[in-house]
Amino acid sequence: MSDLAIETVGLTKRYGDETAVSDLSLEIDRGTVYGFLGPNGAGKTTTMRILTTLTRPTSGSATVAGHSIEDRDAVTPHIGYLPEDPPIYDELTGREQLEYVAGLRDLPSEEASERIDDMLERFDLLEDADKRIDAYSKGMRQKVGVIQAVLHEPTVAFLDEPTSGLDPRAARTMRNTIADLADQEMTIFLSTHILPVVDELADTIGVLHNGRLVAEGAPDTLKHRAETGEEGSLEDVFLAVTDETEYAETESEPTA
């Protein structure tokens, strides 16, 4: 089996005249955290929707966990997805929602209960687990969204802004959890605008701009590359490579 958790070749998605993702080629190793950055409208969500088989590319190909994204039934058991607005039933309790998702994923009920309790405890949600979700705060809903994305221990988890709405303590728990999952060989495809989160967690960072990959590398390599030899912050790098006026096409080759 390939060591790559995600491989894309020339992935392109057009909506009418608009090119949301343009000729995107990625090679992401198993058990790593890939930080996927880009300004608003860069094409991050579109990429994640393609890789989670929710939308089809206009051209190009991709495999996720060794399976072509053309074969939805083969891919979906191996992935988890936290979208910006996680699918959650307000009328269920947090625990019922997670049990429902565990059922969809065919997890044996004893194993599911253990994992659900473990994750609820980890995210300080045990006390509220039997309250209806419509009484949850935004952060509590977000916690349920993340737990349900990784409950079945997928090979690859796609997390869109996992720390969104979380207080500092919960955000730290989230970062620790992502690091633990990566230690357990889960591949995490992490999209966020919170640069310190990717700086801390990512093995590799890719920056998307106007649908194109304009920079790629380990955080330290990127930071070094930013200022012609000098060390810059990840924010400096992000601003430099996504600056329409200063960033020349000739510099746009990713440096893997």
Ligand SMILES: Nc1ncnc2c1ncn2[C@@H]1O[C@H](COP(=O)(O)OP(=O)(O)OP(=O)(O)O)[C@@H](O)[C@H]1O
């Ligand atoms: N269903 C759609 N129909 C038409 N255009 C779309 C559709 N989905 C996305 N787009 C366009 O594709 C481009 C990329 O959008 P996308 O949502 O992937 O960006 P993003 O990087 O996730 O942005 P953000 O950081 O704001 O979430 C945008 O110009 C958007 O308007």
